[in-house]
Amino acid sequence: MAAYLSRIHHISLHVSNAEKLANDLVSKFKFCLFATRQTDRSRQLAFRKAAAVFLVNERRQDSVNLDEEVPGNTSFPDQHLVQVGKCSTGKYLYDVCSHYPVDTVSNVCFEVEDVEKSFKDLRHIGCDFLVPPTIVEDEGGVVTYSVVKSIVGNVCHTLIDRSKYEGSFLPGFEVLENDSILEDKDRTCSISHFDHITYACPRKTTQQVMRWYEQLFGFRRFFIDSKEDVDEGYVINQDGIGLRLTAMEYWKCSELGIILPFVDKKEPDCKFVIAESLPKQGRNQVDTFLEQHGSPGIQHIGLYTKNILCTAQAMSEAGVQFFSPPPTYYTEVGKQQEIEEAGHNPQMLAQHGILLDTTLPLDSSLQKTTCDDIQYLLQVFTKPIFSEDTFFLELIERRGATGFGEGNIRALWLSVQAYMEKNKKHSHTAQV
Template sequence: MAAYLSRLHHISLHVTNVDKIAYELVSKFKFNLFVARLTEKSKQLAFRKGAAVFVVNERPNKSPLELNGVTLSTGRGISPSQSEPGWTNNIQPGENNDKDPNCLYDVHPHYPVDTASNVCFEVEDVERSFKSLRNLGCDFLVPPTEVCDEKGLVTYSVVKSILGNVNHTLVDTSKYKGSFLPGFQEVENVAKSTESCPITHFDHITYACPRRCTPQVMSWYERHFGFQRFFIDSNEDVDEGYVLNKEGIGLRLTAMEYWKCSETGIKLPFTDRKQPDCKFVIAESLPEQGRNQVDTFLEQHRGPGIQHIGLYTQDIVSTAQTMGQAGVHFFSPPPAYYTEVGKQQEMEDVGYDPQMLSQHGILLDTDLRQAQTDPSCQTTDTQKKRYLLQVFTKPIFSEDTFFLELIERRGASGFGEGNIQALWRSVQAYMDTERAETEAQGENTTQPQNITPEPKHCHNA
């Protein structure tokens, strides 16, 4: 029996330069640091925007108390590097008697590059989920474990996924009344972002995987967590997924969702019926068009994993403008996208100025294809037209392996099949430029590893 999931609790990042990522999440992406856990050998900071929570963990490949040549004091918080000005000087978590040097609610991955590697889910019963998944043959990195403080008790376990270094923490917080999790202390004297940036939750998570691995990954999530297929395009082939195989882009995208029971079709008994959902997208390259950004990710990341995460915003224009002014860099789609036949009219029909969208690199896609087959979508009322807007940030890790996407949905539940080619082409152009510059500088001195293994290699031990 599968271990059905209630909601997405948080996503963990493991990075070398905690100061840099912390600074960018707060100053550029307008997240708020709200709790921290600092011990002699572990540093974990949690950032929140709406229901979206990132936990940033320090990768243990340097001295636990030294980062970029700066000695850190767990009693006084984080000392920033010179490139991240002094807001981090004020990080002072409350009194913390936690002596456990380990990484709570996760494991230290000992991974060679910065990575987003743990997607934590809330479940109703950790012990029952553990037994079900163990009977199905899952590997557990942490067995059911209890952590408590004066505000209650939390039980969690960590299961290894089939895809690269991705793990899943399963956590039950029903007996906890604190602001986050036991072991984390509320942070004092840190300025909160007050700028308008209406991000509410994680919209989707995209995995990059080797060729021919998608069916195996889909099957694993369906069997173990009750995921079911979500069709990106109304004409998408059940077996092949959404395929983009032209003009230099060879890409297969397949999506899945987790809040419905695949066996009975019933919805899970959420505590909060309004809890937003989060979809998962699997991306793999196709050989016909040669090397693309998925291959680049697999090489730079040293294997499959989380390539990007979509942040849902209620106003993508104001969010992109605020982030852009704060220093976030976005991918620029080809200029022809905004002038191609029908696209300009499509944007104006739902009330947007194409030139304004172009300034921010925002793409817009309406459900025109669905309107051709679904009479209920055929309307001239702007308020009832289904559409979405998207824009990608440039990578936030030094290895160019991970980036964020802003997405605003107006009734559209897919991923903008009309935008996919423009989005991925702009990302690929950036990757090609970065690779060429690296090679020109003589930094790429090793031969690329094999990035198209057989399906059995989807699970990187």
């Protein structure tokens, strides 16, 4: 392992219309705009919900043929120094400016203890760096960062050290509201952190991606199911569903003493999931992502919520559209009983398309299982939030379950497929 990751600092999105996405994040998803930065070539807007932070980057149309002045090779000096103010004309975005043809989620920023050491160690084993270690400062202090290109499509990782910075976000950003004010805002959407990030990848690339993250960042395998094959991952290959899921998580050093909000005061995990389609099962949403996005990339992000019913209801009333599973999901044999035994009302879940999946108790000899004994999760997917059928969000509430709703995959798959088939027909009709 060449770099020790502490936690996710933020996730960057590069879009053509920041205003529309900003309105959606605030009005529909109940995030708070808390910091902004304007440069001569781009605009950056930072949105927060507890520990979940999105950084939206909009590329200025009049500078589409200009590139950010960052080195394009590995002949870097040890450090670059950039001083920025509240409204900066600086060159750096804590990322790279993307000329990507469609809206995309392209950077997962990690906090690290030592950017320079990480840079040297990663470069030594052949990593492709887009930005060398760079020092940025303002009145709040100093931040050091660099940007490494990942093995997955256009996804990059900014490595950042803000241990010497006392500001609310990053140098150069104008902070609009302080954290205490943000915490008092809309409590109907109790999102606390990023639960997982899912990559859509081409077939037979999972093992390569896994090895890259293991070697460079110390990621380790997370088994979605106890019967999952080590090499094959979690595979569903039936009833028109051809899907392979493989999960991994980054190892956090216990001595760092990181504290983030979580229900049991444990540092929240953010797992990474690799999704690829299987042959001979027809076209599916992974293939659709790869085609419309133009490369592998981030397909969806799971937002952890402490109360998915309240969160989904508030978002739905604000205009968020969720995928709905087939109506028979809530009445099929065993599912209604499963939901009721977990202490939920099937009709209440059905109103917002929320799915429930339980984990069998470790002690199968228990004669009677109570609600308190059952481990389960609740989840629901939004429809794509970009104009293409690429990126979407997931709400997830965990009650002891650590997987990704293996029992729900078929229902989720069918609901997404139905939506995409409907969109395809509408598109065809419009062309005719």
